[in-house]
Amino acid sequence: MERRVVFTGWVFPALLLMPQLAVTFVFFFWPAVQAILQSVQRQDAFGLSTRFVGFENFAAILADPAYLASVEVTLVFSLAVALLALAPGLLFAVMADKVVRGAALYKTVLLLPYAVAPAIAGVLWQFLFNSSVGIIAVALRRAGIDWNYVLNGRQALLLVILAAAWKQISYNFLFFLAGLQAIPKALLEASAIDGASTRRRFWTIVFPLLAPTSFFLLVVNIVYAFFDTFGIIHNVTQGGPANATEILVYKVWYDGVVGLDLGSSAAQSVILMAIVIALTAIQFRFIERRVHYA
Amino acid sequence: MSARRVVWIPHAVLLAGLGLVLFPIYVAFVASSLTLRDILDTPMTLVPGPEIFANYRNALSAGTISTSGQPVAAMLLNSLVMALAIAIGKIAISLPSAYAVVFFRFPLRRVCFWAIFVTLMLPVEVRIIPTYKIVADLGLIDRYAGLTLPLVASATATLLFRQFFLTIPDELVEAAKIDGAGPWRFFVDTVVPLSRTNIAALFVILFIYGWNQYLWPLLVTNSPTMTTIVIGIRQMIGNGDAQTAWHLVMATALLAMLPPIAVVLAMQRWFVAGLVESEK
Numbered sequence: 001m002e003r004r005v006v007f008t009g010w011v012f013p014a015l016l017l018m019p020q021l022a023v024t025f026v027f028f029f030w031p032a033v034q035a036i037l038q039s040v041q042r043q044d045a046f047g048l049s050t051r052f053v054g055f056e057n058f059a060a061i062l063a064d065p066a067y068l069a070s071v072e073v074t075l076v077f078s079l080a081v082a083l084l085a086l087a088p089g090l091l092f093a094v095m096a097d098k099v100v101r102g103a104a105l106y107k108t109v110l111l112l113p114y115a116v117a118p119a120i121a122g123v124l125w126q127f128l129f130n131s132s133v134g135i136i137a138v139a140l141r142r143a144g145i146d147w148n149y150v151l152n153g154r155q156a157l158l159l160v161i162l163a164a165a166w167k168q169i170s171y172n173f174l175f176f177l178a179g180l181q182a183i184p185k186a187l188l189e190a191s192a193i194d195g196a197s198t199r200r201r202f203w204t205i206v207f208p209l210l211a212p213t214s215f216f217l218l219v220v221n222i223v224y225a226f227f228d229t230f231g232i233i234h235n236v237t238q239g240g241p242a243n244a245t246e247i248l249v250y251k252v253w254y255d256g257v258v259g260l261d262l263g264s265s266a267a268q269s270v271i272l273m274a275i276v277i278a279l280t281a282i283q284f285r286f287i288e289r290r291v292h293y294a
Numbered sequence: 295m296s297a298r299r300v301v302w303i304p305h306a307v308l309l310a311g312l313g314l315v316l317f318p319i320y321v322a323f324v325a326s327s328l329t330l331r332d333i334l335d336t337p338m339t340l341v342p343g344p345e346i347f348a349n350y351r352n353a354l355s356a357g358t359i360s361t362s363g364q365p366v367a368a369m370l371l372n373s374l375v376m377a378l379a380i381a382i383g384k385i386a387i388s389l390p391s392a393y394a395v396v397f398f399r400f401p402l403r404r405v406c407f408w409a410i411f412v413t414l415m416l417p418v419e420v421r422i423i424p425t426y427k428i429v430a431d432l433g434l435i436d437r438y439a440g441l442t443l444p445l446v447a448s449a450t451a452t453l454l455f456r457q458f459f460l461t462i463p464d465e466l467v468e469a470a471k472i473d474g475a476g477p478w479r480f481f482v483d484t485v486v487p488l489s490r491t492n493i494a495a496l497f498v499i500l501f502i503y504g505w506n507q508y509l510w511p512l513l514v515t516n517s518p519t520m521t522t523i524v525i526g527i528r529q530m531i532g533n534g535d536a537q538t539a540w541h542l543v544m545a546t547a548l549l550a551m552l553p554p555i556a557v558v559l560a561m562q563r564w565f566v567a568g569l570v571e572s573e574k
Contacts, residue, residue: 003396005464007477010400016390017406023387023447027425028413034424092311095304106308108562109315115554117506117524123531123547124318127325133540135321138337166318171569178570227419231508235528249419253509256423265423272420280415 032273038266057267066243067251067268074247077161078225084165085221086214089172094202096173097180107177114170118163119231125163126236149237153244156237160245163236164229171224172217179213180206219283223276248272319551326350326545333540345541353545366546369523373505374553376441376522380504381497383446389489392455393481397467407456414449418510426513436517445503445510451496454568458492459485495568498561502554523550 042053061067096106113121128136131148140147149155183206191201230249233239239246239254246254252272256265320340325333327346332339354367395407418425425444434440462485470480486493511522521529527550530543558565 003460003464003467005467005471006399007397007467007480009398009477012477013394013398013400013403016394019387020391020410020447020452021406023443024409024413026428027444027447028416028421029409031421031424031428032416034427035421038424088311088314092308095307095311098304099308102305102308106312107566108559109312110308111558111562111566112315112319112555115502115558116551117508117554119506119508119524120527120547120550121318123527123543124322126531127540127544127547128318128321133333133336133338135337135340166314169315174566175570227417230419231506231524234508234512235531249509252419253422257513262423269420269422273416276417276420277415 035266035269035273038262039270041266042263053263057263058271061264061267061271069243070246070248070251073157073243073245074226077157077164077229077245077247078222080161081164081168081225081229082218082221084161085168086172086217089169089217090176090210090214092169092173093176093180094206096177110173111170113167114174116167117231118167118229119235121167122160122163122232122235125159125166129159151241153241156241156245160229160232160236163232164225168221168224172221175213175217176210179210183209216283219279223279226272226275319548322544322547325540326548328541330537330539330541334537349541349545350549353542353549364518364521364526366523366526366549368519369521369526370549370553372520373522373524373550375438376507376511377501377504377553379438379442380445380507381500383442384448384451384500385493385496387446388451388455389486389493390481392452392459393485395452396456396459397477397480397485410447410452411449413447418444422509422513429514434514436515436520440514441511441520442504445507451500454492454496455489458489462488491564492568494561494564498557498565499569501557505554 039057040052040054041050042057043050092106092110096103096110099106116124126134128134129147129149131137131150137147146152147155149159187205188201191205196204226247227249229247230253233245233247233250234253237245239250248268249272252265252268255261255268259265321338324340324342325338326349328339328343329345332343353365354370355365391406391410395403429435429440429444432440434443466484467480470484475483506524507522508524511520511525515521515525523546527543527546530546531538
């Protein structure tokens with residue numbers, strides 16, 4: 001889309017663009033180029049010399065069982081987070097769309113986790129499930145479940161999934177609600193007059209019309225689980241026990257900052273970059289389609 | 295009969311939703327009003343205790359000196375500076391750049407737009423070490439500038455403003471031109487005032503984005519005096535050697551949630567519309 005009436009000249013717009021372009025080049029493009037360069041280099045143990053190694057870093061990563069395990073953890077983690085954040089978000093939105101009394105209160109409270117930092121959400125859930133003081137942990141133990149997420153990898157993964165999903169419910173709720181409110185009421189009324197049950201109306205009218213929103217949210221949730229959950233992992237499990245919660249972003253940070261293996265960390269960054277680009281591309285292709293059909 | 299069912303089911307589900315959202319926050323609140331001994335006496339009570347003021351005062355003034363060397367009040371201030379700098383900084387650089395790409399025709403306009411647009415695909419998490427090196431080379435480690443500048447450029451705000459600017463009627467631009475107003479006057483007198491709602495919505499989104507940052511502050515601040523509250527709380531949770539002071543940790547967690555929640559609640563109306571709009 002373009003404007004018909006515009007101002008002339010190029011000096012003034014150049015000045016207007018300068019601050020953003022400067023920050024973008026210094027802090028986005030330059031580091032991205034550096035990451036790509038580092039990913040095809042290897043430094044010696046003292047950081048004194050650097051040599052070109054081609055795709056060796058990538059080959060090493062992809063052959064490394066620890067990296068592949070981290071890929072698996074990331075896939076399980078992000079799909080579980082997306083599902084556990086999308087389903088309640090949709091359920092609450094469908095219900096909130098029906099009520100009149102109390103609607104404002106419900107919406108306000110369901111909005112709250114959006115404002116909570118992922119790391120803080122991690123702390124809240126960690127406290128509930130802490131094996132010595134957590135009230136849910138104590139209840140689980142009384143029910144005969146041997147709960148100790150510090151030692152049990154599956155339990156640790158479950159805990160970080162719950163914390164990450166809890167925080168994201170608000171976001172999904174808001175978008176699903178906006179999507180529901182955009183559905184023409186006449187459509188639903190017509191189908192009700194034709195005798196379709198509530199359930200049938202949901203699956204044949206509401207759900208298909210919400211499909212674009214759902215798909216958009218699925219991508220957003222996966223991106224969130226991939227990147228924004230670093231604080232949860234770092235706070236709650238530090239990737240453990242035995243790397244059971246080591247998602248890719250955590251591994252990039254750990255290998256680069258703690259392990260000081262810059263080549264490997266950079267190559268991992270480049271792989272992550274490719275993943276974001278792919279997800280963003282999917283999203284935009286899809287949004288363009290939505291413009292045509294809806 | 296079915297009409298009756300429809301009446302109570304949504305309320306029951308939504309109340310369960312409120313419970314799910316509020317339970318972890320409520321438990322944290324109760325813990326922040328108890329003594330540590332009360333918390334360790336499992337299962338912890340769910341009735342608030344009398345220690346609330348003592349705990350918050352303790353956390354704010356001195357509570358964490360022993361572990362992180364930093365009172366929570368100072369961490370709150372760091373978080374506030376960071377969140378405000380990121381929110382205001384992003385809006386300040388995005389408004390002019392969006393104005394330039396929408397209201398002017400100049401060479402390389404599309405290139406500039408795309409250069410800004412692709413930063414959507416470069417979150418800080420995928421370029422951490424090279425960005426750290428650049429910030430270190432510029433001598434910005436442990437400075438507010440280093441903490442905020444790399445997070446200030448982003449496409450989200452520019453895209454939102456661009457979308458809004460495209461809806462400003464041509465007649466307004468023509469009228470301004472006839473009145474002899476240049477592009478600067480038009481920007482200041484017409485475009486910025488018209489964007490008030492969008493600015494308010496973006497402010498909320500960006501304030502929360504800034505306040506909740508974790509990985510970047512963790513990398514770029516070494517000095518305890520620069521610790522933000524979201525990072526600092528981690529240092530208060532012991533790893534086995536010492537008993538974690540859960541009453542103070544939970545007081546700190548609530549203090550860390552309060553400012554972003556207050557901003558969201560105060561500006562809820564603009565924020566909800568703006569959030570949904572910004573992602574389209």
